[in-house]
Amino acid sequence: MTSVSFAGPGDEPIVLDVTTPAAQVRVPTTRRYLMCPPAYFTVEYAINPWMDPTQPISTSLAVEQWTALKETYERLGHRVETIEPQPGLPDMVFSANSGTVIDGQVLGSRFRAPQRAAEADHFRRWFLANGYRDVVMPERTNEAEGDFTWTGRYLLAGTGFRTDPLAHSEAQEALGVPVISLQLTDPRYYHLDVALFVLADDLIAYYPDAFSPGSRRVLRRLFPNAILATAEDAACLGLNAVSDGRHVILPVEATALADQVAQHGFEPVFVDISELRKSGGGPKCCTMELRD
Template sequence: MRPPEPGLGGAVVSLIDREPVDLERAMAQWRDVREAVSAAGWEVVVVEGHEGDPPCPDGVFVGDAAVSVGGRVILTRSAVESRRPERAAIRRTLASRHVRVVPIRRPGTVDGGDLVRVGDVVYVGVGVRTNRAGLAQVTRTLEASGLEVVPVPLHKSVQLNSGVTALPCGTVLGHPPLVDDPSVFEDFVPVPERGGAHAFPLGGGAVLVAASAPGSARTIADLGYEPVLVDISEFEKREGTMTCLLAPF
């Protein structure tokens, strides 16, 4: 995880109107997410910037910048130029943990939020954030790990993970207005709020869900899981999701 910076209000928005962000409240919400993850048994490693690093308004969305899948760790390259400096602190943090990365190289662009794994299949959203050159690099990396890569065209959401997420059982939750073609997924279950489309499985049957999605939490409970609701409303004002606040390994 990476704490929000004072410049969070300047983070990128693409498909929603820009609203003021309360930084103090955002910091409290970030701590609540961290607490929920720690309580579920995860070790939380915090990415820290160094003095002299450029500002990273979107840096809190660390799940966009690093993805661990199939035994490989992909260090992404954002289509948003202002987000590319985020890589430096993440690379340093991973190196300190002796984690080797596979960097996405130009002209490829990839957002971590565009990768959704369901079993041995990794769906990759191709749209404004992940381009064809980035898809090709991800495909080479993940197919070497024995995973199948399925490209998914995106027109209704910024990232694939903004509209869908996978539960451990293989069920894909999705908010229909944000999903181009639900039939791509073998077991698709619609959820009523956009906040329910980016739930995060904590392990042990618990699932972290945005507090903005109580109806989706009920759907998740009906599927046999225990929803853990946390308010991330300040991050949702910048198209942030639960899954992009976390980079699980």
């Protein structure tokens, strides 16, 4: 066993004890992300169990945490595009919910909650203004990368709380990729991206108790070597993480998950998303990947 030190969000060292086989060499790939500054972030309604409008919110702290996340991506060599935030849309910071992009084709979103409905058209206009022509707006409720996770081979598609199951076939037609439907059962993990994330083409991490028994069997069949998160790591939104194939950006509280990630040859990179988590979001929620 080897002690490995990683930088935390304030550059303080976080030490994990890991055993990493020498053969496991993970190679990062440069990514392009779309993010939205949380200039109007607040919690003024409750559309998931994490949101409590009676609790104090610091918009300035949310901006600070979001900026640190953006700068982390840029420090790792990734390109970050931004979209202009809009007043009256406090959850627009969670850009992952507004589009799924694979091979330059875009499937937009249709939100279940009326409070977020207007976000979809702002992102549609951004795509068109930035050279995307294959933009399909869905007929069925579809909260984009909140419930659609691209593995490089399959589009894992969540349902149960937000995305209409009929949106899964709509995504297959629009994006031309095979879709695997997964049933979410715990309202705390209302989107797939708070219950599962992709580390590399051959590996995912997920919280089994967030899924139906049949979906757990599907995941075991597809990913027999998957990392299984603890209840504690799921509860801090540790699975709302972003991987570039080597670096894994995840909440600073998710130490057990980080330990497992490191054992598989990845490098955990910690960020503080405590303020953004008050709305039920984390690193991935703030990050739409533009796969051109």
